[in-house]
Amino acid sequence: MAVCRLNFMSNLGIQVSNLHKVFRKRKGFFKTKSSEVSALRDVSFEVAEGETYGLLGPNGSGKSTLIRILATLLLADRGEVRILGHLLPQEERQIRWKIGRVSVDAAFYKKLSARENLLYSAYLYGMDARVAERRAREILEQLGMEGRYTDPLEEMSRGMQQKIAITRALLTGPPLLLLDEPTTGLDPKSKRDVQSFLENLRREQGTTILLTSHDMAETERLCARIGFLAGGRLLAEGTARQLRERSGSVTLEDAFIHLAGESLADSVAELVEET
Numbered sequence: 001m002a003v004c005r006l007n008f009m010s011n012l013g014i015q016v017s018n019l020h021k022v023f024r025k026r027k028g029f030f031k032t033k034s035s036e037v038s039a040l041r042d043v044s045f046e047v048a049e050g051e052t053y054g055l056l057g058p059n060g061s062g063k064s065t066l067i068r069i070l071a072t073l074l075l076a077d078r079g080e081v082r083i084l085g086h087l088l089p090q091e092e093r094q095i096r097w098k099i100g101r102v103s104v105d106a107a108f109y110k111k112l113s114a115r116e117n118l119l120y121s122a123y124l125y126g127m128d129a130r131v132a133e134r135r136a137r138e139i140l141e142q143l144g145m146e147g148r149y150t151d152p153l154e155e156m157s158r159g160m161q162q163k164i165a166i167t168r169a170l171l172t173g174p175p176l177l178l179l180d181e182p183t184t185g186l187d188p189k190s191k192r193d194v195q196s197f198l199e200n201l202r203r204e205q206g207t208t209i210l211l212t213s214h215d216m217a218e219t220e221r222l223c224a225r226i227g228f229l230a231g232g233r234l235l236a237e238g239t240a241r242q243l244r245e246r247s248g249s250v251t252l253e254d255a256f257i258h259l260a261g262e263s264l265a266d267s268v269a270e271l272v273e274e275t
């Protein structure tokens, strides 16, 4: 697939070229056999600073692997990644502070309250506790806080826990956000709260956002451009309109099926089922 090169005048938030990642699993009773999964195959794309880019793909298409590589948590086998101009993994220290990441299943100390969890993160970041608390409350207010900030995390709804995870990722005011399925499993209200918050963040702070999703309507609402990922390959990218027009489809769902082709019918069927 031809990579859509962004206008060179715009600064690049994310540059990914020919990224490849293979996982090897040992199998069998004596673990003598092994199998390989190509989680990412030759993936290339760019995200401009201040742009929201969405990666749409079914389970197992490589979304989390890609996010984890960009978040410096996993090493790629091949390819080049630059985040805000810094090369990974060589310059990862320079960018760790500039990235906020939210994963589908955020890890928390569930017995502690939202407040304690957030203050602990602030402590790890070396932030002043009072500044962190003020900022956390501001973000939570915008996100639509339900329940009490001092309640243990385990007593909060999944939607509320996700809002806490987003707050934690934003405590240091990072210019770049990596969001792995930030709204998967949320009730409709929490989903809308999170989506509106992300829209405001981009508009008011100019935050660069890469988000993954299997919700077609969500990516269409939030993302200037969308990439279709299936079987570890980036099959196509463009605005929702370009993707629909290119494939002569009325909906993004049809566009995905068309562009994914017969060989990927199984994974696409799964994607459509989930949305």
Ligand SMILES: Nc1ncnc2c1ncn2[C@@H]1O[C@H](COP(=O)(O)OP(=O)(O)O)[C@@H](O)[C@H]1O
Binding pocket: 023, 024, 025, 037, 038, 039, 057, 058, 059, 060, 061, 062, 063, 064, 065, 066
């Ligand atoms: N740590 C791992 N070890 C082995 N295989 C993995 C690992 N992480 C992901 N995979 C495999 O890589 C592929 C892509 O997974 P993932 O990136 O989690 O996809 P997605 O987030 O789109 O569901 C899947 O086939 C998955 O089983």
Ligand SMILES: [Mg+2]
Binding pocket: 063, 064, 065, 104, 180
């Ligand atoms: Mg995933």
